[in-house]
Amino acid sequence: MKRYPLWKHGLISGILVLAALYSLPSSYPASPTIDIRLKSGSEIVDLHGRTRQVLADADIEVRRVNAVGNSISIVFVDSETQLAARQILEIELGTDVVVALNTRSSAPEWLDELGAKAIALGLDLRGGVSFLLQVDLEFVTDRFLSSSTDIVSVALQDRQIEHSIKREQDTLLIELANPDEQRNAIDVIARTDPRLSVTATSDGLSATISSTGLEQIAELAVGQNVETLRRRVDELGVAEPLIARQGNQRIVVQLPGLQDTARAKSILGRRAALELRGVDEQSSASGSILNRARNGISPPGTELLSYADGGDVLVERRIVLTGENIVDASYGSDEAGRPAVHLALDALGAQKIKEYTRSRIGEQLAIVLIDRDRTSIISAPRIESELHARFLIHGGGMGFDEANELALLLRSGALAAPIEIVEERTIGPSLGADNIRSGLGAVTGGFLLVGVLIGLYYGVFGLISVGALIANLLCLTALLAVLGAGLTLPGLAGFALTLGMAIDANVLINERIREELAGGLSPRLAVEAGYTRAIATIMDANLTTLIAGLALFVLGSGPVRGFAVVLCLGLVTSMFTAVLVSRALADLAYGHRPGRVSKISIG
């Protein structure tokens, strides 16, 4: 057996020390924590300082405060202090921050400073909800095509191109009065919106959304929805939420620790938009016009809408203001103590409403709510004076709960397109805890059973193999912690399975050494031969499992993916530990003896 050079020993022990260090935080129990972060779009000066001040003033015992940028994590001694602190922080820090309960490894600070974190737990282990949402792209293209119809028509009119335009499903059909203008018209449309692709037909043109146009439109709508969802999730007050796009029309939302899934569903998917529109009082006063409108023929430029608490009225189609100009909304009560939503507008919105109301004092202004695809008027108060950036709305049979929810939805903005829940997985807290127990039981049980068997069966080389197994455990834990990929229950199963399969490499090596010894080689040469000759088979074994692991990763979803990640990483770490680490250990056990080694212990 050739001796392992010192640098190899150094390198291997260096890696193992790092692995031990980075897997250390995962071994500490979790402590109750509060996570504080700014809501998207909000700003607060010195959030960190203020948080510390609030805690100090309230005399709350804190174990540790970590601050990274605008997110702060406070570790408490027990969960009573944690809950008390949340109450105070929520009141003192106001509505611009999210104050969420969480847990965190109680590892000492110096580990944290080294960037060593505990393994992140997946939803099935910590409890919570995972939604897969699908964005209704048909709605988006439909809206795009109907607005394109108008835009194209206006653009052609501007160039004095006489035409008629109609929409047939996904195509705009444009008939030209003068066929010679075809080329010209194509240019105009192409310049109006490059997302339209125009082709000439026998009697005019047809325009459809081009495939890149479709991608752009989808991209924009899904992106906007992600932003809105992010703001809405902020309102739910969960720690470490995940909102991410998946594919071209889906969004994953993961809310750890959330229990009230019904409320989450109602808030996330809700389509709520607010519009301020003038009331056509003159037409509404006439019974005959109103009756005709009820039969579907409204006067041009108006629309018949009903009040949320009964009755209907004709409302102008022109929108004075939409929810987009609302920068803040909170619920409270009006002077009479009735539930109300207080609104604050941005500069543009304030300008718009000021200009509109100035000349229309005494007229009615309809506050129109589009909620869950139903359009209704909350109230239509008379304009008593010029309105400014701040005003309130009430009425429509709105109670405090409704006012609260409406304020929340207005704050977070409207969804660009409807979304539908296509998959939901909710794990209750008791199941999460059970899953951790099951997973850890499988890993430790597997480790002990395999370790004892191998240790007994192969003597000193068995102990060496067990050493390699421990090294594998450390390396895999450290890798999972550093990568930050959430560990799931199938992941823990993969962990246990990896430990069982990783030992295969050592079995191959040990069996080979036994055979070489039986074949008459001296112990040192037998060990040497055992390691070098077994490598090809070890590679073979790992390669085929890796093929399966990669296919699982690419084609698998959620839980299966977690299994695949651990399986693949485990193969990599086990190659290192089974071959290099065990070889280094064998070298330590036998390599230092001078002269010939006459006997080795391999069972």
Added chain:
Amino acid sequence: MRLFTPKQNFRIMRHRRITGVFSALLVLICIISLTIRQLNFAVDFTGGILVEITLSNLVSTEAIRTALTATNLPDPTVQLAEDGTLLLRMQSEDPASGDMSLAAIRSLDPEASLRRVEYVGPQVSSELFTNGALALLAVSLGIMLYLSLRFKWRMAIGAIVANLHDVIFILGAFSLAGWEFSLPVLAAVLAILGYSVNESVVIFDRVRENLRASRAHTAIEDVFDASITQTWSRTIITHGSTQLAVLAMLLFGGNALFFFALALTIGILSSIYSSILIAGPVALWLGLSRQDFMAVTKRAQDGAVV
């Protein structure tokens, strides 16, 4: 300690007609069951909703049914275990059904706590199904490609057949017993595909090595028997250690890991069986002979180990 080093070579290959008929029968039973009984697919693949609730006091199945029917939920299957674990399955396309059924149960038992809800919409379930089938295909193709590069075609086909046998065997067992086939079980099947091929590879490598070293008149069956015998110790220890890890999952892994671990157990046992009683016999049946190993390639010299 040496427990698995037989003094004499096994004599298996001579009886390969009998074992072949036996294997074919087993596979046939699996295939018949898969066609007639099919698999008991979990909500992942069928779509719908599954709700698990822990009840704090005794509520009769009848009361639960009545409460659920009153809320207009689509005809749920109710499964109530002795320990108060209630499982509801509904073929619903409305994600709110989960919240509604929890509310209905809470009206009977206010302390009832939610364990889990799994809602899988029709688009997602069909995607999971397709992707699962694709993954199975991709892994099979990947392994076939690997084997065809690694071995002469007769051996490659032998190993592939052995491998597919393992998959059919796991699926057949799940179908026969009516165990639930979920995403984790599929993951176990795929892991076994990658894992079990290895056993045939080790035996075939040894066959190749022994054939070259053996005298010209030694029957190829004896070479196979000798190779199986020589690798027996490794086979038992390797599979034994993997099985110990899986055993820990069966014992300590709770309900959540049970079927996953069960699929692995069947797969591990099946892969020992098939690498010995299927891979070799199929290769011999396809006409594998000594002549196939006359040309010694560089790869073969390197690859022949253990």
